[in-house]
Amino acid sequence: MAWSIEYYEHNDDSVPGADFLDGCPAKIDAQFNAVIDAVAAAPPPQFSGGGKWEAMHGRMGGYYEIRLTGPGREQYRLFCLLENADAPELRRRGLNSPSIIVINGMRKPHRTTFTDRDYRKHVRAYGEQHRANTPRRLAQ
Amino acid sequence: MNDSGFHERRKAERMRDTEFRSEYERARSEIDLIDSVVRSLDELREHKGTSKTDLARRIGRNPSSIRRLFTAQSNPELRLVVQIANDLDADIVVVPRKKTPARQLRGTDRAA
Numbered sequence: 001m002a003w004s005i006e007y008y009e010h011n012d013d014s015v016p017g018a019d020f021l022d023g024c025p026a027k028i029d030a031q032f033n034a035v036i037d038a039v040a041a042a043p044p045p046q047f048s049g050g051g052k053w054e055a056m057h058g059r060m061g062g063y064y065e066i067r068l069t070g071p072g073r074e075q076y077r078l079f080c081l082l083e084n085a086d087a088p089e090l091r092r093r094g095l096n097s098p099s100i101i102v103i104n105g106m107r108k109p110h111r112t113t114f115t116d117r118d119y120r121k122h123v124r125a126y127g128e129q130h131r132a133n134t135p136r137r138l139a140q
Numbered sequence: 141m142n143d144s145g146f147h148e149r150r151k152a153e154r155m156r157d158t159e160f161r162s163e164y165e166r167a168r169s170e171i172d173l174i175d176s177v178v179r180s181l182d183e184l185r186e187h188k189g190t191s192k193t194d195l196a197r198r199i200g201r202n203p204s205s206i207r208r209l210f211t212a213q214s215n216p217e218l219r220l221v222v223q224i225a226n227d228l229d230a231d232i233v234v235v236p237r238k239k240t241p242a243r244q245l246r247g248t249d250r251a252a
Contacts, residue, residue, distance in 0.1 A: 005147040018150060026154075027163040033151055034167035038175060040144075046209065047178040050171030051215040096143050139146040 004099040005036055010128045015139040016126055017078065020105030028070045032078050032105075035066045040100055045112040046083065052112075060119055063103070063127065073110035079103045079123045081130065094135025098128040101136075103127050177221065182210045184228050199223045215249065 003101075007017045021029045021072050035052045042048040049066070056063045066078040083090070084098040106114060130136060154160045185195060192210065196203040201220065209216055209224075225232050 005144045007146055015146075018146075018186065021150075026157055026160045029154060030160045030163035034164050034171055036147075036249045037151075038171045042175065042179075045184065047210055047216075048175050050167075050174040052171070054215065102147075123229070 001043075001090050001097065002069055003040045003091075004095065005040050005102065006095070007102045008104075008126055008140045010121060010126065010129070011137070016122075017102035018139060020078070024105070024107075025036075025070055025120050028068055029032035031068050032076075035068075036078070036080070036102070037098060043098065043100075059116060060123070063123065064100075069110075070107075072107045074107055075110060075112075076105065076107045077114075078105040081127055084089075091131050092134060094138070101130060101138075103130065169197070174216065178209065180214055181221065181224050181228065181230070184230055185224070190229060193199050195224065195227060242245075 008013050009015050016077060019030060024032070028122055030054075035049045039049045039053050049138040052066050052068065054065055054067060062081065064080045064082065066080070067080075070076050079102075081099070081101045081103060083095055083101055085093070090097065104122055104123055106118060108114060155164070155219075185192070193203045193207045196206040201223070205220065206224075210221060222232060
């Protein structure tokens with residue numbers, strides 16, 4: 001069964017994941033959409049996403065990232081959470097089906113790294129807020 | 141309740157941009173091809189009754205690398221894909237596609 005693709009909506013009504021994609025070059029935006037559609041069509045645990053969809057580890061455990069390289073070797077990352085549970089629990093969360101939740105994205109020059117502060121501020125803070133919302137607050 | 145509505149509407153809007161549309165179609169085709177190769181190997185492994193651990197041992201790899209490959213937890217490395225195919229007595233074959241009218245036309249344009 002294909003999974004749903006949803007976007008986290010922040011409490012100021014912004015949608016960080018969509019705002020990030022809107023700021024990406026068209027080709028990068030298109031590639032992110034292609035990966036996420038492929039993963040949703042053939043969701044975990046089977047192989048999907050052409051190798052561009054990867055589980056994160058350490059403090060980012062539980063998150064998944066799509067890793068792309070853009071013009072000038074700039075690095076683009078889109079961060080997602082998975083929501084999967086039995087039907088009553090999914091309904092409680094406001095979801096019709098197991099879902100990929102797009103949280104936010106970040107970009108950086110080639111051969112630089114994101115700091116843990118970057119991940120905390122731009123990804124985990126939103127992800128924790130998302131999971132604290134029941135039902136989930138999603139872009140409509 | 142949500143059902144990809146926001147995502148689909150946003151994508152439909154972006155598809156109006158020809159650069160976005162052509163890159164989406166190219167990327168999706170590439171992703172589907174890679175996914176198909178890896179899933180075919182995993183299906184063949186299951187069909188032969190080979191566990192991931194046994195497969196890893198036979199090709200001299202860490203079992204976690206095989207688990208990560210088949211569950212999309214890491215980037216597929218071509219060397220690993222070929223090693224698995226060899227162990228499962230399978231070939232990785234590249235088959236040229238038949239030319240479509242559109243491709244033939246583009247070829248004609250270039251030649252002109």
